[in-house]
Amino acid sequence: MPMKRGPLTTVLALVLVVSTMVGLVVASVPLYRAFCKAVGIGGPPRQVAAASEQVRERWVKIRFDASVAKGLDWRFAPQTREMTVRLGEDSLAVFTATNLSDKPVTGNAVFNATPDKIGRYVAKIQCFCFTEQVLEPGQSLDMPVTFVIDPAMADDPHTDEVSTITLSYTFFRAIEPASKGNGRS
Numbered sequence: 001m002p003m004k005r006g007p008l009t010t011v012l013a014l015v016l017v018v019s020t021m022v023g024l025v026v027a028s029v030p031l032y033r034a035f036c037k038a039v040g041i042g043g044p045p046r047q048v049a050a051a052s053e054q055v056r057e058r059w060v061k062i063r064f065d066a067s068v069a070k071g072l073d074w075r076f077a078p079q080t081r082e083m084t085v086r087l088g089e090d091s092l093a094v095f096t097a098t099n100l101s102d103k104p105v106t107g108n109a110v111f112n113a114t115p116d117k118i119g120r121y122v123a124k125i126q127c128f129c130f131t132e133q134v135l136e137p138g139q140s141l142d143m144p145v146t147f148v149i150d151p152a153m154a155d156d157p158h159t160d161e162v163s164t165i166t167l168s169y170t171f172f173r174a175i176e177p178a179s180k181g182n183g184r185s
Helices: 007-039 116-121 151-155
Strands: 059-068 074-078 082-086 091-099 105-114 122-127 133-135 140-149 164-173
Touching: 059 074, 059 091, 074 164, 082 091, 091 133, 091 164, 105 116, 105 122, 116 122, 116 151, 133 140, 140 164
Parallel strands: 059 164
Antiparallel strands: 059 082, 074 091, 091 140, 105 133, 105 164, 122 140
């Protein structure tokens, strides 16, 4: 004969299920960070004030990718598609942007490094992606990026197989602030 459950047992079971779900939601961010750290994924590229003092003998190929988001009438490309650098060595890449429209346009660049687990080892010393760029109609602008690949990458067993890193930049039209005195209250 099956055992009958009373309403109190059902309520307690539901409270336990809901409590477990809430606990998992609360713990998800720290658990995700711990997982990423354990498997070597992670970290956005970081900004540093100066290059590393330590240069390693390990070399990596850096590929550059540039794109422009829909709605931004610019041409944007790296002057050099790839270079080979040593870990810890200051490196310089230059991109060129041209405003193809007949109006001044402000753009913001977003940066990404792949493979994803390399992001924490890409350090920017100077980058056009730190500030908005304003281009006048028809204007072209050379935009440098000074970066270093952290020599600590050589000590990470999760990056042993990485011989090529892709640094990608995408320009987006900057959000225009609402004009003052536009007749709205």
